[in-house]
Amino acid sequence: MNEHAIGGITSNRPVLAIEGLTVSFDGFKAVDNLNLYVDRNEVRVVIGPNGAGKTTVLDLICGKTAATSGSIQFKDIELTKMKEHEIVRAGVGRKFQTPSIYESLTVFENLEMSFPRGRKVFGALTFERTADVVERVERVAAEIFLSELLHQQADLLSHGQKQWLEIGMLLMQEPELLMLDEPVAGMSVSEREKTAELLGRISQGRSVVVIEHDMEFVKSIAHKVTVLHQGKILAEGSMESVQANPKVIEVYLGH
Ligand SMILES: Nc1ncnc2c1ncn2[C@@H]1O[C@H](COP(=O)(O)OP(=O)(O)OP(=O)(O)O)[C@@H](O)[C@H]1O
Numbered sequence: 001m002n003e004h005a006i007g008g009i010t011s012n013r014p015v016l017a018i019e020g021l022t023v024s025f026d027g028f029k030a031v032d033n034l035n036l037y038v039d040r041n042e043v044r045v046v047i048g049p050n051g052a053g054k055t056t057v058l059d060l061i062c063g064k065t066a067a068t069s070g071s072i073q074f075k076d077i078e079l080t081k082m083k084e085h086e087i088v089r090a091g092v093g094r095k096f097q098t099p100s101i102y103e104s105l106t107v108f109e110n111l112e113m114s115f116p117r118g119r120k121v122f123g124a125l126t127f128e129r130t131a132d133v134v135e136r137v138e139r140v141a142a143e144i145f146l147s148e149l150l151h152q153q154a155d156l157l158s159h160g161q162k163q164w165l166e167i168g169m170l171l172m173q174e175p176e177l178l179m180l181d182e183p184v185a186g187m188s189v190s191e192r193e194k195t196a197e198l199l200g201r202i203s204q205g206r207s208v209v210v211i212e213h214d215m216e217f218v219k220s221i222a223h224k225v226t227v228l229h230q231g232k233i234l235a236e237g238s239m240e241s242v243q244a245n246p247k248v249i250e251v252y253l254g255h
Pocket of ligand 1: 025030048049050051052053054055056057
């Protein structure tokens, strides 16, 4: 576990602490008494066979699905009692598999409308373009490799660039926890490499949780891997230890 200095006091508490988390759908436990801890500056990858409960865990963290029991602590905040928009405001960003960018707007406008104050005060599309908004849009665009394409309409971007734009829209809100569901699906090799670099970079100062099936990509980004199976943790640790684990090979990697 990393150590963080907070107000001069050294704290080794994880940013995300999930304990005893369970969700039942008509008696079927999709997530079953799960404990999961993620540190600041960490890229955690969650892997596992189809139906293992990976997406459901992210749905529970972001408030899309209500827990049956258990706790999700983000810093000092209990998320299980909160609404989705409150969880976003608390600093949790979630990217789904399909990009939900606005195709008819430019890269700049897509990023601009994700600036939290703009949305809160003036509504989604009509707000003042102040210097701090422009500064943050430009900073985020540079992070996601889109500085040169700021004024291009989003529908003209490549698939990979659209995925980066959506990550950028989350970064505009400066989340401390970022969750991504299969971020490199459908990307070219060079886009995958750039995405690995991007995730490493954006994990600095925050926590990143990624669901991924592509093992080469997992190897290139994961600080730690959690293997889910039937709603429970089957194994957890370094990529090497997980790959060598006979139980993991049996239920997932051997297939
Ligand atoms: N809202 C729901 N109602 C009923 N069952 C659900 C619901 N959401 C998920 N499930 C079930 O919970 C289980 C876990 O699903 P989940 O989508 O979390 O798996 P996953 O590990 O993300 O799989 P994949 O790799 O295929 O995306 C599955 O059996 C799924 O059918």
